[in-house]
Structures are given as structure tokens and as C-alpha cells.
Amino acid sequence: MTSATGERRGGNGRAGRDPYDLAAVLDIATAAFNEFGYEATSMGVLAERLGTSKSAIYYHVTSKEDLLRLALDRALGELERVLEQEGATTGKADARLRFVVRGAVRVLVDDLPYVTLLLRLRGNSAVEREALERRREFDHAVARLVDEARDEGSLRADIDARTTTRLLFGMINSIVEWYRPGGPLTPDQLADDVISVAFDGVARA
Amino acid sequence: MTSATGERRGGNGRAGRDPYDLAAVLDIATAAFNEFGYEATSMGVLAERLGTSKSAIYYHVTSKEDLLRLALDRALGELERVLEQEGATTGKADARLRFVVRGAVRVLVDDLPYVTLLLRLRGNSAVEREALERRREFDHAVARLVDEARDEGSLRADIDARTTTRLLFGMINSIVEWYRPGGPLTPDQLADDVISVAFDGVARA
DNA sequence: GATTACTTACCGTCCGTTCAGTAGACTGTA
DNA sequence: TACAGTCTACTGAACGGACGGTAAGTAATC
Secondary structure, three states: OOOOOOOOOOOOOOOOOOOOHHHHHHHHHHHHHHOOOOOOOHHHHHHHHHHHOOOOOOOOOHHHHHHHHHHHHHHHHHHHHHHHHHHHHHOOOOHHHHHHHHHHHHHHOOOOOHHHHHHHOOOOOHHHHHHHHHHHHHHHHHHHHHHHHHHHEEEEOOOOHHHHHHHHHHHHHOOOOOHOOOOOOOOOHHHHHHHHHHOOOEEOO | OOOOOOOOOOOOOOOOOOOOOOOHHHHHHHHHHHOOOOOOOOHHHHHHOOOHHHHHHHHHOHHHHHHHHHHHHHHHHHHHHHHHOOHHOOOHHHHHHHHHHHHHHHHHHHHHHHHHHHHHHOOOOOOHHHHHHHHHHHHHHHHHHHHHHHHHHHHHOOOOOHHHHHHHHHHHHHHHOOOOOOOOOOOHHHHHHHHHHHHOOOOOO
């Protein structure tokens, strides 16, 4: 049996060996899923990278798909948390939208591999479809913000709100394809640049 | 033996049965690769969708990877053709950049499945790495255009040119994730919107 | 001796690919 | 017109290997 989070035991009961680190397993699994693709990543390779055996993984996780579910849950949880923060719920719509964009960029950078995995989903299994559904709800919440900011007069009204949202988040999400922490661009600078380009464009003002 | 294009014969020699349509095979294969992911698409499913057998496919193509190569070649060829057109080689850098952006959007729409496949590559095999290399060359050509447009004074200079290019093409490439031909937005309108948002931003002018 | 956290060995399935055989269309010769 | 020969374009069955997952046993810790 698995617990609600999918971890099999993990805690420190009284007897037995040292507990191990589920987070480390997830880190390595997520990195491999991103590197090879979920389907192309074998449990054997995963075990090798973890320095254990395949069956050792199955002691803690019920299936390969369970690893995927746990990883996606983390990314989605972090993104959803942005929408719940005060900056996203109070104030002018324009400021709330900018807060959410900045928050999304931060989550993207802080949990880069997890969000990368989320953004590459295809929906081939129940786990993937559920994650896509949660992602769609996030997108809708942002779309509502865009609508409000438009009504408020902060955003241009000559382009469809849905298209605006999609182009906006297309730009944001593409960050996972090239940004690597530790480079010349700090997360805060990146967020500044994204907001600046997204709201004011690349042309000279 | 395969020909240079990877097709095995295809033409009409004198004897034998009706030739068949390689383009149709590629269409179906590309659609399936996009739907399930390349690794997760089995030759059996492909054969089923084509209404033939697995081994019939192997008469025309040497391997599953060959199908991938042919599909990627098509997408890359179309993108590279944009850079060779007159609008991309003569005139002000700003106009050339806008021409290339518009051309890229058009290729994206016209060959949506093929470009989608290209944009989701991971680089797990030689075929994928070669395609990524060609794509990188395309990106570099665009980056040079961005540089020129900046020097010319048409683009803002407060943001790194590389970051600008990436955000610009992040926005453009994200189109494959949501745009579907036949919807309310025509390809030309889409190109207009992309250029407008990319160059002038989503904020009210 | 109870419980945890494994290890080694293995199982059934599916996948990409191959191979032997063959039906159908055409050509060349009589 | 007949029919052997040649070529294309397949079919159906099979193969080796890899993969996700399991079963049974065991060392470490309480």
C-alpha cells in the first residue's frame, strides 16, 4: 500500500535500517525523465544512477508512474501556491498579473526540472491527464487575470485575451528550454527581463 | 539500401505493384510521434493506423529512426528556406527580423506536426542530435539578426540580445502547443498578433 | 524476534526488426 | 495470345533483447 503522497513508508519507525531520502530519488528520476523522456527512461538506468537496484526503488514507490505523479505533484503544488499568495489576490489586476508572472518565473527557476517535466506532458496516461487538468486550471486562473487587467485598461484590447495569455505563458514556459541556474543571469534579473519583454515588447520604446 | 532521402524506392519502376505515398506515411507517423512521443509510439500502432503490417513499413524505410529523420528533415528544410528568401537577406535588420518571425510562424502553421516534433526533441540519438544542431544554427542566424536590429537602434538595448532572442522564439515556438488550423484565428492574424505582442508587448501602449 | 530496507534471480510481455514466402504487374520472346 | 521471367510490394510468423514488475531470501537495527 502507498500513503496519500505515494511514499511507501519513509518515516522512522522504531526498527530497521536508516530511512532514505525520497526527495533525492525524485530529483534523480525527474532529471532522467527530462533527459531521456519518461517512456525512454528505464527503471534499470534509474537504479544505476541511484546506486541501488530496481527492486529497491519498488520498495518505496509502487510503480514508475508513481514517480512521475510525485514529481508532477510537486511542480503543480508550487505553481498553485503562487495564485494563493496575497500579491495574486489583492490589488490592481495589472499588479496581480505581474506578481503571478514573477512568481511563475521563480517557481520555474527554483523547481526547474519538475516544471520542465510538467510542461512536456503529452497526456498518455491517467496520471498525465490529471496533471494536465490541474495545469489547465492554473492557465484559466491566469486568463481571468488577463481579462481583468484588460477591463481595467492596463492591457491592450486589440488582441484576443486568450491569445495574449497563451503568448505570454508561451514565453514564460520556454524558459525551461534554455535557462540554467548558475549562469550570468540571476533569477531576479530573468524575472525582470521576462516582465519587461512581455509587457513592453522587444522593440525600442 | 536507402537513397539519400531515406526513401527506399518509391518511384515507378516498370514492373511491380502501385507505388505508394511516402508523404502519407510520414504524416501518420509524425502525428503519432506527437501524440504519444517518439519512444512510446510502436511500429505496430503505426502499421495499424496505416492499414498495413509492420513489415510493410520496413520495405520503404530502414528503421523507425529513419521515419523520425525524414520528418525532422522536412521541418528543418522549411525553416531554413525562410532564411534564404529575399525578405530575410536584404533591407533594414528590423524589417528582416519581422520577415523571419512572420515566416517562422507560417512554417509553424503550415507544417505544424513536423515542427512540433522538431521542437520536442531531446537529443537521445544521433538523428536527434543532428536535427538539434541544425536547429541551433537557425537560432544563431536569428540571434545575429537581433544583434543587427539592436545596433541599428530598432530594438531595445537594455536586455541581453541572447535573452531577447530566446524569449522571442519561446513565444513563437509555443504556438505549436495550442494553435490548431481551422480555428477562429487565421494564420495571417496569428502572425500579426505574434509580431505585435513580441515587438510592442501586452501592455497598453 | 520483529521490522525495515534492501539483494539476487527471475517472469511475462512487448517492441523493433528480420526473413521466407507470395500475389500482382509488367516485359520479352515465340 | 501465351507464358516464363523479373521485379515490386507486400504478408505472416518469428526472434532476440529490453523493460516493468515480482518473489523469496537476508543483513541491519531496534
